[in-house]
Amino acid sequence: MLQTAIALVLFLFPLAFSPGPGNMFFAANGARFGFRATIPANVGYHIATWIVTAAIGFGFLTAIEQFPQLFTMLKLAGSLYVFWIAWKMLKAGALEGAEDAKPATFMDGAVLLLLNPKAYVIIALMFTQFLTNSGFNTFANVILITTVFTFNNLLAFSIWTLVGDQIASLFRSPESAKRLNLLFGTVLALVAIWMVLS
Known part of the structure; x- marks a missing residue:
């Protein structure tokens, strides 16, 4: 079991720490509101x-295989959601009244995962690689893989959020804060476009 967990972490490390929709979302929110404010969304x-x-x-993958249009719909919905977040940041960066902006909520975090097609691809790939070769009972393996995956993501997102928070500390004036919002809003918009095209 320990061997499986170590191999899984090594497999997930580059995937979890690469700049995908989740990491960019939390880096942007960390930059905008600070690390502590992102905890509910995280x-x-x-x-x-x-x-x-x-x-x-435990079998949801079978449903997606039987209904491939479901994956396409999730992909489009996820990219639109990330683009909407980017639009809110771009608007806050370009207009007065940015102080009215609020940090992402618990529900925003949950919806981001549910509409993130990259997450589904990684989860499906992970199970095809580690569930069949592990040698323990299926239930215990699913729980182990699920828990390792979740904590690995949590670590990656926390690091990205702290990086965003530290970058923001260099931009405390209103003018530079607007530029930072425009930067992260643009990055998120590009991520949304990438999600549609990939």
């Missing part, structure tokens, strides 16, 4: 991660 995202990963491990 909790929401990772509770949803654990539930969705376990569901896929």
Whole structure:
């Protein structure tokens, strides 16, 4: 079991720490509101991660294979959601009244996971690589893989959030804060476009 967990972490490390929709979302929110304010969204995202990963491990993947249009719909919905977040940041960066902006909520975090097609691809790939070769009973393996995956993501997102928070500390004036919002809003918009095209 320990061997499986170590191999899984090595497999997931580059995937979890690469700049995908989740990492960019939390880096942007960390930059905008600070690390502490992102905790509810982080909790929401990772509770949803654990539930969705376990569901896929116990057979949800079969449903997606039978209905491939479901994946296409999730991909489009996820990219639109990330683009909407980017639009809110771009608007806050370009207009007065940015002080009215609020940090992402628990529900925002959960919805981001549910509409993130990259997460579904990684989860499906992970189970095909580690569930069949592990040698323990299926239930225990699904729980192990789900938990390792969730905590690995939590670590990656926390690091990205701290990086965003530290970058923001260099931009405390209103003018530079607007430029930072425009930067992260643009990055998120590009991520949304990438999600549609990939």
